[in-house]
Amino acid sequence: MWADNETSEDLLGFKVHADLLINVINDDTVLPVTIGVFGDWGSGKSSILQIIKSEFDKEENKDTLCIYFNGWTFEGYDDAKAALLNAILKDLEDNKKLSEEVKQTVKEKAKKLWKSIDWMRGAGMVMKNIALPAVSAYFTGGLSLIPFAAQKLSEWEIDSPEKLIAKLQSEEGAGVFKALTKEQQEREDKTNAVADFRKDFDDLLTATKFKKLVVIIDDLDRCTPDRIIDNLEAVKLFLNVSKTAFVVGADPRIVKHAIEYRYKQKGKIVDTDDADIVKDYLEKLIQIPYNLPKLSDSEVETYISLLICKRELPQENFKKIHEFFTTFRQRDRYSVCGFAAMKDSIDEAHRDKILQSLVSIPALVPIITQTLSGNPRQIKRFLNTLTLRQRLATVANIHGFNTAILAKLMVLEYSNTEITLFKQLYDWQVDQKGIPKEIKQLETIVKENPDPLKAKQEIEKVDELKKWSSARIVNWLKVEPILSDIDLSDYFWLSRDRIASTIPGASLIPTVVKNLYQKMDSESMTDAVTKKIISSEVLILSEFERNSFLEFSSQMLIRHPKKKRSYDIFHLMIDSKVENAEITYANALDFISANDIPPAIGVALKRYEGINVIKNYIENKLNKVESTAKKAYKTK
Incomplete structure (x- = not known):
């Protein structure tokens, strides 16, 4: 089995992407900068971010502080700005690169930053939960409390709109409200709270003597729409602070959905197709967008080969394989680094077992790539399900079990458009004691008609087989092993969790x-x-x-x-x-x-x-x- 977690161990050949982004960050002329690492769910964004983090943590990069911030993990915080600042300050306080004297200086300078953050957070919470609803109800002239009222409200220890209205009706309340209105105008003329925060934060970084700060923000697309925007607004707070680089990993379509959601709530988007606000928001926040490519057939085969080697080999042995792969990719970015290429690096004791696991992979790879769209996470989940069913076959004492047959059937099962064909094949084999004549008929047509178009036309001539005429299915029928005259009962028994439902796994x-x-x-x-x-x-x-x-x-x-x-x-x-x-x-x-x-x-x-x-x-x-x-x- 393989863990479905991000890792700095590069099995995808993605270090080249990480190295490119590191190269950009190390160019002082582009700082400050915000980089967006964009890709679909499960495309490998988090792994690239982890590689970047591990590189900056090395001794040769001791002049750089790199912080990893998981937006999803901090979703419980009431304020994203506080959560992000807390993560940065905690890393500074715990950082082994800093002397105790510098850490003490950081703590002193951090107090001012915390004061700003607490003010912004407190103002936001009080205004959102108490002040605005209460004052809107009481003052019909449109006048509302201002953020600087937060401190006074906290001093009053008010916890409900009713109490706030009662207090405002008093002589003291009316006087405070007028004073606060005047104070807001004066403050707006004199200073800018965000600019002050950025200056204070710049001073703090200077005190650390780090040449640059790199903040990696991951898992935004797991957050709720509101929280995604809160995290992005937190990033905006730090924009234009010198010597900083923010690297944000997300599916851009999820982020766009969140922006639409937030601005639609505020009435700034009427039509869901109004893309200008969404585009402008992202372009102002992300200076350098970097889109990850999908895996090619050769990269999928390489990835699966490395995953199997990682599972079957002791850690020290796999380390040799991984080193070989890294060297191989440096000289050849296009070819498959599969068993044929790496077999001499595999000790003889494990070579046969790995070969047996990989024997059916090359033929299935093009279809797996199409079915799972070259998505690393989906490939890993597919293989985990395959492994579970292999183990179930062993526990259930299924004799003559062939992993290649199970893998081929699972390709049909996991294809979104062909799930009904998987169920139809199940029905055929149930009615015919495990050996459906229709699959033999289909494989015979494909064998006798090597031209895919001709095979498609011949299949379409048979009414009950018409659904099996797509180009993808014709290719699937050609792939070894051939299923004719094979009792499929046990293989479908292993897949009965899917047969019982029309829902093909929400995780996909x-x-x-x-x-x-x-x-x-x-x-x-x-x-x-x-x-x-x-x-x-x-x-x-x-x-x-x-x-x-x-x-x-x-x-x-x-x-x-x-x-x-x-x-x-x-x-x-x-x-x-x-x-x-x-x-x-x-x-x-x-x-x-x-x-x-x-x-x-x-x-x-x-x-x-x-x-x-x-x-x-x-x-x-x-x-x-x-x-x-x-x-x-x-x-x-």
Whole structure:
């Protein structure tokens, strides 16, 4: 098994990305700077950030302080600015690079910073939770309390709007309010609190004698939308402080969703497609955006090979393999660093076991890459599930078990668009005692027709096999091992956790997909706005994400079969020519009782009876059961 955590151990060849970013940070002419390390969920952002941290922690970089801040871990803090400053000051206080004398100086200078942070935090909390609602209710002329009222309010020990209003009604309260209004005007004319904070922080860094401060902020995309913005606002507080570099790792689409969410709440975004505010916000905060590429086929095969070596080899032996890989990548960035390349670095005692584990990998890699979109986290989770099932096969004493067969079936299982084919194969083998004739028929067609297009055409001639004619499935059918005449019962028994459900593992659905569906899932949203979102956000998704979106939409439809909006989203995707929308919709309808389908959907299906897969559903399922949807469909 492999831990699903970030690591500074580079198994992806991503050190080249880390080295590039380190090179930028070490260029004093670009400081201060904020760098965005952007990538999809599970793409390896955190590992790159960990590599950067480990490099700056080395002795040769003793003039640089590097701090790792996990925004998600600090989500419980009431104020993101306080959490970030606390992390920085704690690292300074605990840092072995500083003398005790310097640490004492840091503590003294930190008091002023804490005073500023406490003021900002206290003002924000009091104004948000007590002052603004209370004063808005009491003063109808539009006058409201100002942040500098926070200190006075805390002195009054007020804990409710009622008490605040009562206090303001007193002579003392009226006098304080007037004084505070005047104090705010005077202070605004004299100084800027943020500028003061930055100057004080600059003074503190100078006292440490560090040449630069590098702050790494990770896991933003795990936070709630409000917390994401709070963390970004905390970063803005430190912007323009000399000798600083902030490196922020996030999925930019999650961040954009959070910005939309925050500004829409404030009424600054009316249309969800208003991208100017979102773009401006990110461009002002992130000076250098760096987008991580997806893994290629050769990189996926290399990654899987290294993961298996790491699992099978003692730590010292694997260290040799990792050193070989690092050297290999320095001279060749394109080829596979697999078993053939590294076998001489593997001691003979472990060589056969690793070869046995890797034997089926090369043939499956192109399909695994397509299915999991070259995503390191998804590849690791796929392999962890494969390992668990291997162990279950051993515990259950399954004889003649072939890991390659299980891996091939799992590729079909984990493909968002082919999950229904996996279930269909399951049904076939159940009816035929484990050995389905249909898979033999499919493999025979593919074998006799080496040209994929010809194979696709021949498969489409057989009605019950039409769903198996996509280019990806044709490639899957070609890959060894061949499944003809193999009893698949035990392999499906190992996968029974998936057979029991139509939901193919929520962990494989990217967060951006869930957020996008949530944005569209409103009964009051017009067709025009929905189509605009589909055009601007769904159609530009990667193939994996688009298929994930379709699968998630299918899940929601199956879970909520009486909800009209779930059907409407599919209809509008079909109208917008979203690839695979028709077949995903038809497959989802297969799982739904006709009695649960709203009558309005029966009417809507008339528009799509010219699409073969939907026509087949209407003829074979909808029209065979008496239901209100059928009556609506039949109504002229």
